[in-house]
Amino acid sequence: MTPGRxxxxxxxxxxxxxxxxxxxxxxxxxxxxxxxxxxxxIERKSGHFTLGEYPIELVDLPGAYSLSxxxxxxxxxxxxxxxxxxxxxxxxxxxxxxxRGLGLTLQLAMSGLPMxxxxxxxxxxxxxxxxxxxxxxxxxxxxxxxxxSARTGEGIPELKQALYRLIRNPxxxxxPHIACPAVLEEAVKAxxxxxERTAPDSRFQPNFLAMRLLEEKGASVPxxxxxxxxxxxxxxxxxxxxxxxxxxxxxxxCRFNAARGLALEATRRSxxxxxxxxxxxxxxxxxxxxxLPLFLLVMLLLFQGIYGLGTPLQAWLxxxxxxxxxxxxxxxxxxxLPGWARSFLLDGIWQGVGVVASFFPVIALxxxxxxxxxxxGYMARAAFxxxxxxxxxxxxxxxxxxxxxxxxCNVPAVMGTRILSSRHSRVxxxxxxxxxxxxxxxxxxxxxxGILFGAALAPWILxxxxxGSFAAILVMGxxxxxxxxxxxxxxxxxMEIPPYRLPTLRSIALRTGQxxxxxxxxxxxxxxxxxxxxxILTHFPTGVAPASAESWAxxxxxTLAPLFHPIGIQWQETVALLFGFIxxxxxxxxxxxxxxxxxxxxxxxxxxxxxxxxxxxxxxxLYTPCxxxxxxxxxxxxxxxxxxxxxxxxxxxxxxASLLLYRAGLLLGFS
Amino acid sequence: MTESDLFLPGSICIxxxxxxxxxxxxRLAQMGILPGSRLRIxxxxxxxxxxxxxxxxxxxxxxxxxxxxxxxxRLVAAPLTSPAIRPGQTCxxxxxxxxxxxxxxxxxxxxxxxxxxxxxxPGTHGLLVSDAATGATIALGRGEAARIIxxxxxxxxxx
Numbered sequence: 001m002t003p004g005r006x007x008x009x010x011x012x013x014x015x016x017x018x019x020x021x022x023x024x025x026x027x028x029x030x031x032x033x034x035x036x037x038x039x040x041x042i043e044r045k046s047g048h049f050t051l052g053e054y055p056i057e058l059v060d061l062p063g064a065y066s067l068s069x070x071x072x073x074x075x076x077x078x079x080x081x082x083x084x085x086x087x088x089x090x091x092x093x094x095x096x097x098x099x100r101g102l103g104l105t106l107q108l109a110m111s112g113l114p115m116x117x118x119x120x121x122x123x124x125x126x127x128x129x130x131x132x133x134x135x136x137x138x139x140x141x142x143x144x145x146x147x148x149s150a151r152t153g154e155g156i157p158e159l160k161q162a163l164y165r166l167i168r169n170p171x172x173x174x175x176p177h178i179a180c181p182a183v184l185e186e187a188v189k190a191x192x193x194x195x196e197r198t199a200p201d202s203r204f205q206p207n208f209l210a211m212r213l214l215e216e217k218g219a220s221v222p223x224x225x226x227x228x229x230x231x232x233x234x235x236x237x238x239x240x241x242x243x244x245x246x247x248x249x250x251x252x253x254c255r256f257n258a259a260r261g262l263a264l265e266a267t268r269r270s271x272x273x274x275x276x277x278x279x280x281x282x283x284x285x286x287x288x289x290x291x292l293p294l295f296l297l298v299m300l301l302l303f304q305g306i307y308g309l310g311t312p313l314q315a316w317l318x319x320x321x322x323x324x325x326x327x328x329x330x331x332x333x334x335x336x337l338p339g340w341a342r343s344f345l346l347d348g349i350w351q352g353v354g355v356v357a358s359f360f361p362v363i364a365l366x367x368x369x370x371x372x373x374x375x376x377g378y379m380a381r382a383a384f385x386x387x388x389x390x391x392x393x394x395x396x397x398x399x400x401x402x403x404x405x406x407x408x409c410n411v412p413a414v415m416g417t418r419i420l421s422s423r424h425s426r427v428x429x430x431x432x433x434x435x436x437x438x439x440x441x442x443x444x445x446x447x448x449x450g451i452l453f454g455a456a457l458a459p460w461i462l463x464x465x466x467x468g469s470f471a472a473i474l475v476m477g478x479x480x481x482x483x484x485x486x487x488x489x490x491x492x493x494x495m496e497i498p499p500y501r502l503p504t505l506r507s508i509a510l511r512t513g514q515x516x517x518x519x520x521x522x523x524x525x526x527x528x529x530x531x532x533x534x535x536i537l538t539h540f541p542t543g544v545a546p547a548s549a550e551s552w553a554x555x556x557x558x559t560l561a562p563l564f565h566p567i568g569i570q571w572q573e574t575v576a577l578l579f580g581f582i583x584x585x586x587x588x589x590x591x592x593x594x595x596x597x598x599x600x601x602x603x604x605x606x607x608x609x610x611x612x613x614x615x616x617x618x619x620x621x622l623y624t625p626c627x628x629x630x631x632x633x634x635x636x637x638x639x640x641x642x643x644x645x646x647x648x649x650x651x652x653x654x655x656x657a658s659l660l661l662y663r664a665g666l667l668l669g670f671s
Numbered sequence: 672m673t674e675s676d677l678f679l680p681g682s683i684c685i686x687x688x689x690x691x692x693x694x695x696x697x698r699l700a701q702m703g704i705l706p707g708s709r710l711r712i713x714x715x716x717x718x719x720x721x722x723x724x725x726x727x728x729x730x731x732x733x734x735x736x737x738x739x740x741x742x743x744x745r746l747v748a749a750p751l752t753s754p755a756i757r758p759g760q761t762c763x764x765x766x767x768x769x770x771x772x773x774x775x776x777x778x779x780x781x782x783x784x785x786x787x788x789x790x791x792x793p794g795t796h797g798l799l800v801s802d803a804a805t806g807a808t809i810a811l812g813r814g815e816a817a818r819i820i821x822x823x824x825x826x827x828x829x830x
Contacts, residue, residue, distance in 0.1 A: 103702075291717045380733070494699065
C-alpha cells in the first residue's frame with residue numbers, strides 16, 4: 001500500500017458503546033486534531049501515529065449501527081465510507097456481546113476493503129468467563145481479529161502488528177457470505193452483474209454495492225446511474241412483495257441471523273450473561289422511589305463540583321487579570337503610549353484575554369465531571385429517568401443535564417450539548433440554555449434587588465426571576481420545537497443502556513485537555529473580537545469620557561431610546577446592557593462608570609424606580625447571551641444562522657417580557 | 672385499557688413484526704432487534720412514559736411506551752397484575768421477581784416457578800388465587816402479585 005498525502009487512512013468504525021473512543025485515544029495519544037464533517041455540526045476527530053515506516057491518519061467515525069443511516073451521524077459515516085473509501089478499516093467489537101456489533105462488522109467486511117477487527121474489553125469478557133474464540137470469528141469474517149483491552153493497553157501491540165501486516169501486504173479480503181431469502185439473493189446477483197459491467201474498477205465488492213442499493217431503495221451514495229437505480233427499485237419492489245417485509249429490515253435480518261450464529265459459535269454461549277453488578281446498581285439507582293432523589297443528589301454533587309470549585313477560581317482569575325491590568329497601566333512602556341492606545345491594549349485586548357481565560361477552570365471542571373458521568377454509564381440512566389419530562393419539550397432526557405448545568409454557566413453547558421444524540425436535540429438545547437439564570441446574572445440580580453427592594457423582599461424577587469427563567473425555557477422550547485427547518489428532524493429515541501464501568505483518569509484527562517484546546521481555538525477569537533467591539537463603541541470618538549453620552553455607545557443608547565423608553569430603560573442602562581454583552585456581571589461595574597458618582601447604591605436608587613429595576617432585571621435575564629456563550633453556540637452549531645437566531649430570540653423575548661411587566665406594573669399603579 | 676398498559680415490568684413478549692417501515696423500526700432492526708426476538712420489560716421510568724427493555728441477545732435499551740405500542744410484540748409472560756390476565760383463568764408461574772425474602776415468603780404460600788394457579792377475583796387490597804392442584808386459596812398483596820410472572824399463550828391470554 002502506498003501512503004497518500006495524509007499517510008495511510010484508517011477509518012475507525014463501530015457501533016456506540018464498544019470503547020471506540022478509548023481505543024482511538026490509546027492508538028493516537030494526544031496527537032489528535034478536531035474539525036467538522038462537511039456541512040454538518042458533527043465533530044470530525046482524527047489522530048496521527050506511525051506504524052513502522054508508514055505515517056497513519058486514524059479517522060474516528062461517529063458511532064453508527066449500520067451503513068444505512070437513520071441518524072445524521074450515520075449519514076456522515078456512510079458518505080465518508082462510500083465516497084472516500086479509506087485504505088483500511090478498523091472495526092471494534094465488544095467481546096462481552098459480539099452479537100450487537102456483528103451486524104455492522106459483517107456489513108463492513110462484505111465491502112471487500114482491507115479490514116481488521118479489534119475485539120475490545122477482552123479482560124472484562126475473560127472475567128465473566130466468556131472469552132470468544134477469535135480464530136472462528138476471523139475465519140468466518142475473512143479478516144484478522146485481534147483481542148484487545150483499550151483500557152489497560154492489552155493487545156495493542158498485536159493490533160498494531162496486524163494493521164502493519166495488512167498495510168504491507170494488502171491481501172484482498174475474502175468477504176463473508178451471508179444467507180438471505182432466495183428472491184433477495186437473486187436480486188443481489190442480478191444487480192451485482194450490472195454493477196460489475198458498469199463500474200468494474202470499484203474498490204467495493206459488487207454484491208456489497210448491490211445490497212446497499214436495495215437497502216437504500218436506490219438512494220445510495222454516490223448516486224447510481226439512472227438505469228441501475230431503476231433496476232434496484234423494481235427488484236426492491238419484487239423482493240418486498242415476495243417476502244412481505246420492508247427491505248431495510250429484511251437485509252438487517254439476514255446480517256443478524258448470520259451474526260447470531262457466529263456469536264454463538266465463537267462464544268459457545270448464547271445469550272451473553274447480563275452484567276450482575278449493573279443489574280444490582282440499577283435496582284437502586286433506577287428504583288421507582290429512590291431513583292429520582294438519587295438523581296437529584298448526583299446533580300447537586302455535579303453542580304457543586306463544577307461551580308462550587310469553578311466559580312471561585314473564575315473570580316480569582318478575573319481579579320488576577322484586573323490587578324495585572326492595573327499593574328500594566330503603570331509600566332513605563334505603556335505610560336509612554338497615547339491614552340487611546342493604552343486603553344485599547346488594556347481595556348480591549350487585555351480584558352478580552354481575561355474573559356477567555358476566566359472560563360478555563362469552569363470548562364475544565366465541567367468536562368472532568370461530565371466524563372465521569374458519561375464514561376461510568378450513569379448518563380444513560382439519567383436520560384432514562386428524565387425522559388418523560390423532557391419529551392414534552394421535544395428533547396430527550398440527556399438534555400435535562402445540559403439545561404441544568406446552564407444555571408451555573410451557559411458556556412460549558414452549550415459545549416456539553418455534544419453529548420446529545422440528535423442534531424434536533426443539540427440545536428434546541430443550545431438555543432434554550434441562554435435563558436437559564438447563570439451565576440453571572442445572579443450577581444447582577446442580587447445587587448440590584450438588594451438596593452431596590454430591601455433585604456426582606458429581595459429573596460422573593462430572586463425566586464420570581466428563577467421562575468421566570470424556567471418559564472422562558474418552557475415557552476421557548478414549546479415554540480421552537482416544531483421548527484424543523486432550523487432544528488432538523490427529530491430522531492427516534494432508542495437509547496442503549498450500557499453496563500456501568502469505571503472511568504479511567506487517562507480518558508478524562510485527554511478529553512478535558514482537548515475541550516480546553518477546542519475552546520481556545522474556536523471561541524477565543526470571537527470573544528476577544530466582541531470585547532474589542534464594545535471597547536470601540538464606548539471609547540470613540542477619541543477625547544470623550546468613556547461610555548459618556550457623547551461616546552458612540554452613549555449616542556447609540558440615545559438613538560435606541562424610543563425602543564427602550566416603553567420598557568422603562570433609560571439610555572444609561574442601555575449602555576450598561578451593551579457592556580453586559582462581554583459578561584453579564586459587568587453590567588454593575590458599567591453602571592458605576594456611566595453614572596459617574598461615588599456611591600453607586602445611592603445613584604441606582606435615585607435613577608431607577610423599583611418597577612424599572614424589575615424590568616431591567618427581566619431584560620438582563622433574557623436578552624442576548626454573553627459573547628462567550630454566543631461563541632460557544634457558534635463553535636458547536638457551526639452555523640451563523642443558529643448563532644444569529646440565539647441572539648435574536650433573546651433580544652425579542654427580553655423586550656416583550658419587559659414591556660409586558662413594565663406596562664402591567666404601571667397599570668396596576670406601581671412605579 | 673390501551674395497548675401500552677400491557678407492558679408492565681416483568682412482561683415478556685416475542686417480536687412478531689417491527690410494524691411499518693418507520694425510523695424506529697429501522698433503528699431496532701440495525702441494533703439486531705428483529706422479528707423473533709424476545710423482549711423483556713425490565714422496568715418503567717419513575718415518571719412513566721419510558722421503558723427499559725432487555726433483548727434475548729443481552730442488549731439493554733430505553734424506549735418510549737408509544738414506540739413500544741407501535742411494535743407487534745405478543746405477550747408470552749406477564750405479572751399477575753396485568754390486565755391481560757382475567758379471573759377464572761389458569762396459568763403457570765414462570766418466575767418470582769424479587770429477593771430471597773420474597774421468594775421464601777412465596778414458597779411458604781406454596782408458590783414457586785412451575786406452580787399452576789387459578790386466578791380469582793381481585794380484592795380491594797390484592798388478588799386471590801388458588802392452587803390449581805389442591806384448590807387451596809392464596810391471598811396476594813398487589814405488590815406481591817406484580818412480582819409474580821406467569822406464562823401466557825402467544826395470543827396474549829393465559830394458557
